[in-house]
Amino acid sequence: MAILLTGGTGKTSTRIARLLQDANIPFLLASRNAETGAPSGMPASKFDWLDSSTFENPFHYEFPNGERISAVYLIAPAVTDPVPALNALIDLAVSKGVKRFVLLAGSSTEPGGHHVGQIWQRFIDAGLEFCVLRPTWFMENFSEWQHLATIKDEGKIYTACGDGKIPFISAMDIAAVAFHALTDGKPHNTDHRVLGPELLTHDEIAAKLSSGLGREIVHVKLSEEESAQRYLKLGLPDQFANFMSYLEAAAARGDEERSDNAVERISGRPPLKFDEWVQQNKKAWQ
Template identity: 35%
Template sequence: MYTEPSTRILLTGGQGKTSSRIAQLLISQDYSLRSAGRSPSKMNEAQADHVLFDWYDDSTHDTALHNISAIYLVAPTDIHPEEVMIPFIRRALDESIRRFVLLSSASVSEHGPIFGPVHQYLQEHAPEWAVLRPSYFMQNFTEGGHGHTLRQQGQFFTSTGDGKVGFVDAEDISAVGFHALTDKAPHNREHIITGPQSLSYAEVAALIHKLTGLTVEHLSITEEQLVQALTAAGVPVPYAAFLAELDHRIHVEGSEDQVTDTVLRITGREPRSLEDFIQDNRNWFQPSLIS
């Protein structure tokens, strides 16, 4: 392994879908870790050190970086996260921290917005780096995102039309991230991470119905309607417009219609299918839970 268990790995992103899962993988392998976020940690002190961390408050950065060997970077919800992330990375480099793993998106290349400038900076300046570029999370149907409208109305909406997505399990993303943080040889590359199959949202709705009996509908809406819905849910307007643009690209360009071997190549096991994910979460999809 790259890092000795006595040296801490810093996980930004607090209790996020991937940070929390990477934390459990590190704990299971006896690595020392520090979680960093604006909310208290759900892990006890014996499992992980936790510090208050805010990307926009650099007074919280030094404590987070103390005695750290590698960093998992989760961007804040901001149209220009590089304005706070790159100074933080510079500070980490000054502390002789060598390894960085960034959570990005399959839809965003190093030349794209949001995560792109940070991706490019790591590629140019970090001695050891990896960028995780996952497709859309399967957990969006259970832990947030579409899960809310599924519970409330038995439906979810996008402006992706009949565009397809290689939905991927957060467990698989996290397993790739774990290896990127701990493998002896640095990856020094991006990883486009998908599940084993590309599906449209209408096909997902049909699959949920087939496996659970729950009637689920995919509503196809316009980009403008999506921006309105996201901003009503508290997403800042510029970021909502960015997310709507991603849906547009899925619809028009097929930007997420891809399947890669990344999970198998990095972890040695096949990625979880959406069918298996739904089967394993059948209780969540029971009609009695939909109000």
């Protein structure tokens, strides 16, 4: 058994890699920068979703004891239509003997639906071993992405989420579920809603950050259009800026107000609460 992790330098892949490392399961990170972008001591192969000539590279990697890639973790590229690239890699992987695929999707993804929903449907139609992860919003959005700079520099979080409640989840908990989906002897052959243990508004998130960091953090409520403009300033293409602001507006309408016990049921431990996560990541905002 060996595991190929696309999105090799992303939030979830590197955390899955640590779990595999601890379990002595061979793995390979696939990323554009190969080993120069991978965490120290972790094997990586050059792989670019936008360059199909790189798709073969991971399958030429020499694993210890002659292990071969048996499962692939799929994170879609940030392009308008990722389906052709994903299908091309799946075709190649199946031809190399890969039996199992774990796809990171979104909470609103449905089989046969838009975007990676088509890949989910392909797994079903082709009879492949699979699992589709449908996490809610990442806690790491506050420590690694769009909210980090404004929390550090302004003491503010800007969203169009209004008073919508969201079961924020840590990337480590997503990784724990993905680890089992990739390595369990019996394939899951289903989807998992990967949700955190608390339904929180962004006002409540701001209050928890204020308490954990010892300084005031406030949530600034934006319109959907104002949020899209902020995402554009972060460098997102128009389509993705509009999509992110749409998701925020959907959260304001209550679309993310749901609960599930997938993390504890699959990993054997409860997911992190936000206060605990803040304490573990305080250095991010220093």
